[in-house]
Amino acid sequence: MRIKRTYNILFKQYGPQHWWPGDTPFEIMVGSVLTQNTAWTNVEKAINNLKQANALSAETILSTHHARLAKWLRPSGYFNIKAKRLKNFCQWYVEQGGFKSLSKLDTKRLREQLLSVNGVGPETADDIMLYAFERPVFVIDAYTRRIFSRIGAVSGEESYEELRQIFEKALKPDVALYNEYHALIVKHGKDICRSRPRCDQCCLTGVCQE
DNA sequence: ACCCAGGGTCATA
DNA sequence: TATGACCATGGG
Secondary structure, three states, X not given: OHHHHHXXXXXXXXXXXXOOOXXXXXXXXXXXXXXXXXXXXXXXXXXXXXXXXXXXXXXXHHHOOHHHHHHHHHHHOOHHHHHHHHHHHHHHHHHOOHHHHHOOXXXXXXXXXXXXXXXXXXXXXXXXXXXXXXXXXXXXXXXXHHHHHHOOOOOOOOOHHHHHHHHHHHOOOOHHHHHHHHHHHHHHHHHHHOOOOXXXXXXXXXXXXX
């Protein structure tokens, strides 16, 4: 119930966030890998480099030499490891037959497949599941843990999977809802919770005092 | 100058 | 299973 209420409070506060920015599912997937521990503004620069080089496709990325790819990815940080991860992902993506073929997999299988790629962990996999494949998978991130432990809805010691189950049980399996909620959590985390460590001064006050 | 961002892997114990 | 080191740019 707290989880549902908090969504309403955040949505009222911030409005729709229009996530995930990206013209195609593949662009969203690339962004998911590049945004690992990285500010989104830096990811946009890297994606723009790929677009400008006409290299925003799995085949092109795979056929590009490491140094060249790393140079395009440079603004997003960790460019050497991300060049490898992006190639790992593209290799898998092509082997699996691309978006249309992957879309035929059920949600559980698709998630397992994503997690088998070196460089794709739970959060990246779930970003791709939700925002590229539009599956009702709730994305957990550091903000989710921080905000909801701060308001006492969870302990904060839960594993990624435990938290995901908590949210998915509290909410209907609704892609549009999960999409908006995760984006709102990130928005709130950035705007308020970092600068104000105590939630009694933020817009979740009503939730905290329940 | 310092902190952290829309994390994940690997080595070590 | 649970820490710690490591990856690296850019904005505040």
